[in-house]
Amino acid sequence: MSVVPPVLSCTETEQKWHKPRTMGVKPGPVDAMVVVKPKPDATPASGIRSTLYKGYSGELLDPSTLNPLPAYADMEPDSLPLICRMNITSDKPLVDSIFGKIQTGSLPGQPKESTGSAIQYLGTATRRLASARLPFIHPYLLNCGNKTMANNFARILSSKRNVGILSLIGAGSLTAGFLLNHEHVTAGAQVRRVYPASAEYPDLRKHNNCMASHLTPAIYAKLVEKATPNGYSLDQAIQTGVDNPGHPFIKTVGMVAGDEESYEVFAELLDPVIKERHNGYDPQTMTHPTDLDSSKLTSGNFDERYVLSSRVRTGRSIRGLSLPPACTRAERREVERVVVDALAGLKGDLAGTYYSLTHMTDQEQQQLIDDHFLFDKPVSPLLTCSGMARDWPDARGIWHNNTKTFLIWINEEDHTRVISMEKGGNMKRVFDRFCTGLKEVERLIQEKGWEFMWNERLGYILTCPSNLGTGLRAGVHVNLPKLSKDPRFTKILDNLRLQKRGTGGVDTAAVGSTFDISNLDRLGQSEVQLVQTVVDGVNYLIDCEKKLEKGQDIKIPPPLKK
């Protein structure tokens, strides 16, 4: 192998399974893909699944459970939502109505004035209802089976006897909750909305990503009114997950962060997503260790008869500037300026040059292609739907040192992606350079008053929640002809906390018997720990390979603690 092949991000290739049907593209051979199917009857979480325009059904609950007053205890009396004024208690006498038994003070019996604004959007049917007195038998409702009464709300009212009151209360409280939003919105633009959350909730029935698994209608309703100080909203964060139902190989995350505060403001959704993606790491209770002391790494030199190349990559974000899905052109250009400025201060074997994507000459472009360094506009909808490819190629570029062993991508999926790599098996040196380089860059930006986004809970903050913590992927290209054919190969990798990819990246199959082997984890362990895991694991794999060569048997190692 003459040149170190690039390990491209998982989203580099265009997804073929999402091609339009009319373009006549056939999916690839099934035996080359692992298809993750959503479970047919799965509901993502407990709670009421939004069916948009259907009402609730079932028996009337004990009225005391409907008492909302404690929840709105801190509001002014005249701004209380309608539901608080309905006086629903268990000792109110029940009366008969077309809906069955309802309390005397409830909605159909309310005087006209008090139902004004809250009912506005629900349509003419409710207004007429609201002004009527009990018992309520309106000929308008008796005709509800008629095709011309296409009004959804009337359908709710006309169906089963028990349905009516619950749906009215339910709809009312949703509206009230929306219109009289007293929920604390962190500073910044209030998101304008015309519809209640239930009408805006995305249809996630065909979806299989982490966001879809955790975004219940209740969480959506709570978070949709919020925005970060920059004005980034929940709808923006989840757009990529809504637009991309799933991926054949991996369960994708399905959401991104627009800025550092997204991880706080939308914590209710992001924390469970992070927990699922990072093996139970709970951001609310755990802390993430950061350790870039590469001297702690042991046995970091691999047998080069097997290991062809070694590589460590991570990402860094500049605090105070929005992340790629949300940044403006000026912010992106600022990121470029800050980073390029800092990189110009690198010396010795780290000294290098910056190549801006917009201003590259043809020769420079060809050289970067030959070196397998050049990245291009992402085509994968996973990335483009989040908005990170806007204004391409403005303020994007590649920096690398003169020896081509330390490389930085600017404004691709993250503010920066930092890559240290070499041919051969000297992971120790690769990691040394990685840590030194990162620390130098950090020092240089701090001189100018900038810093990286980092906190104790989540480690280094990046655009995709899957890259939190270390954001580190340390890997090798290793040739394992015998081991790869052994049926225990996958189990061995699992227990060693490693993953395999083809040498073209995550969406590819292996060529021959050369694999890209790297760490599975990102969050919850330090950089040193993760690279050590890779080193120990790869050494074990090479050992197994050697044993198989000699005709000896191999053992599956005990599983590592996660």
Added chain:
Amino acid sequence: MPFGNTHNKLKMNYSAEQEYPDLSQHNNHMAKVLTPEMYANLRDKETPSGFTVDDVIQTGVDNPGHPFIMTVGCVAGDEETYEVFKELLDPIIEDRHGGYKPSDKHKTDLNPDNLVGGDDLDPNYVLSSRVRTGRSVRGFCLPPHCSRGERRAIENMAIESLASLDGDLNGQYYALKNMTDDEQQQLIDDHFLFDKPVSPLLLASGMGRDWPDGRGIWHNDGKTFLVWVNEEDHLRVISMQKGGNMKEVFHRFCTGLTKIETLFKDKGHEFMWNEHLGYVLTCPSNLGTGLRAGVHVKLPNMSKHEKFGEVLKRLRLQKRGTGGVDTAAVGGVFDISNADRLGFSEVELVQMVVDGVKTLVEMEKRLEGGQSFDDLMPDQK
């Protein structure tokens, strides 16, 4: 609204020069018109629903050019976009629509009886006839900007209204996300099915969000009248049939459209329309009538003739491949349609197509017979 960086109020901390897009490689209408001064004027404005100038131009910034056509490079997020960003959109409209001035008035004429002829295009040459336009529902944001709730509301309104059509317009709605495999196959075979756009021109504007939620296709039993819901516009209305009877196609088109408009009005909704811009649609190139009347016509000899382009230009027609705007012609069969949208009424545009195609077919016959068609050369319309 829920797309890109338009929410981002921090951008006002940066100067207009720092935010101004790099349009040096660009060749679209927006790039020709948007000066840094104009950008500085417009960048702190937004429409009542929150659409900003960055939203308007995003597709033009992301897509520097197109190999076949000069693209517009901007979209509208709501009806007010054309008012709030007049400074940017008026020159673009003028450039794109043949010198249409901000003070000009647009005439709407949907009376099919005003069309002269059109029922006798030679079926040996004219394979099919089609008229399409778009309509937007007033009070709702357009596809680049609408929320899921708005999109679903549009879909519901469309379903309700279309369900009331009867007679030869009796039909059925197929929601994209609920379609069965059989229905899908049938719609593909009928060449009706539209799928998620792949063109970056459309995707960069945000109109592909949440696909296929709220999208669907309605068509009548006779498969001659078709409505797309929530694709590039709120509604795209298409009337088509095999053969050359453009008169019948246009008749059905007008009747159907008028009926749909009445049904919407009954529910208290109207279409976006004004005296200056006619029917308001997402892309400024579709303003006015939004109408494209076209035929698939066999012109193998004409198409190789050096004067083909000139003839089309004089007739105010444009050619496309039979796959639509981004395709090349197959087997000498071209899609010939009106080049204009704004400044002419619907009847006038269809008349141009009818007369123009007649002339082209005449010329084709001449060339077949080895004769010249110089005496048939039209004047510039």
